[in-house]
Amino acid sequence: MTSITRFALPLGIAITAAACGGSEAPTKQFAESQSAVRAASEVGAERNPQAALHLKMARDQIEKAQALNREGEHAAAKQLLKQAEVDAELALTLTRAEQAQRDEEQAEQQLQSLSQ
């Protein structure tokens, strides 16, 4: 049910846009960007300042892309969605990298506790 509503809107935009813009709406790119944003959010990107910044950039660009889509600017929308996707991907990676560094510190502390 949710997936239908999620795709109903961009699909509608795409059809409308295709009618007047001359190119297809970036439906696939839209889905990928949103998926990337969701994945970053799930690993806790909001709690890492740098990751949170890129996550916000991704969301803003998706929002902007939706607006461009409505205006029939499909090519520009697609570019923004691609940019949103890499921002979301970066947000996720930064979050995971920070976690990896925390894990490493913990392992080092455990090791040091042995020699004390």
Add this chain to the structure above:
Amino acid sequence: MAGALSATAWACGSSAPTQELVDARRAYERAQVSPATEYTPDELLTARQALDRAEAAHEDDPGSNTEAHLAYLAARKAQLAAARGEMAQAKASEAKAKATYQAQLEKTATSSQDQLAKTRSQLEEAREATSSAEAARQTAEQRAAAALQSLSQVAMVKEEQRGMVITLSGSVLFPSGGATLSPIARQSLDQVAEALKQQARETPLIIEGHTDSRGSDATNERLSQERAQAVASYLATRGVDASRIQVVGRGEEQPIASNDTTDGRASNRRVEIVVGSRSSEPATSFGAVNKAAPGGAAAKTLPTEPQQPMQQQRMQQPQQQQQQRMQQPQQQQQQGAQPPAP
């Protein structure tokens, strides 16, 4: 949003690079000095290719929207490469630390086990040493007891309060009035020496000379001292540790038989070797062995035997009576024998 704005701003065909391209170049430079070089070179290559595309777009159409877009992507790819390099490095370090931690734990456990095993084997060795020392001690005691027992062929052996007493007849050892050992005496003393050497090394030996009542006290004391000394010296030459030996001249003070008869006086002329008091265990075995002796000895004796007073004296020490044994053949021949006790 930023990309779209920039693209619009730089769309007028300036040859200057877009801000996105400037950012992308800087991001790539940072990625090049990040752990990505070592840990995620593929990611760095992808970032390089993205930057190349942006640079190409810049060459093709400087400040274009496409340049800005590709540069934006290139900047993020470079940042991604750096972040993934750092992540890979952190994970590698974590794995190394954990492996080292595990190895040290195992090492500690192993050394603890080694220590435990070592302690156990030391304990076991100590137990074995204790039991073998105990066995050796018992063997030595048995050998010492057997050695003294074997003397019953040449001397009388009995246990008294002061220790095991080996009594050697003076008439066998010495000529009358002299202190020079006879050849037969030497043979007997050789056996005594062997038996004494079997005793524990620290066992003290007291060699006492005794005489009968003939002659002056002074003479007798001197003679008894000289005889005891002669025995001691001879034993020392046969390997008995001289430092164990104490020599005493008792003179005529301690007769074991009547001085009124020739045989009684013969019994009183004697040398006694007192072997320092030992544990009661060997004494028990002596008792057992010597129980069989009196019958055999008695059977050989004749009615005029002068040993009566000596036996009476022994009666005062009932336990020792069983252990007494008078078997010196020469002595029996000289003294004759006594009838069996009624």
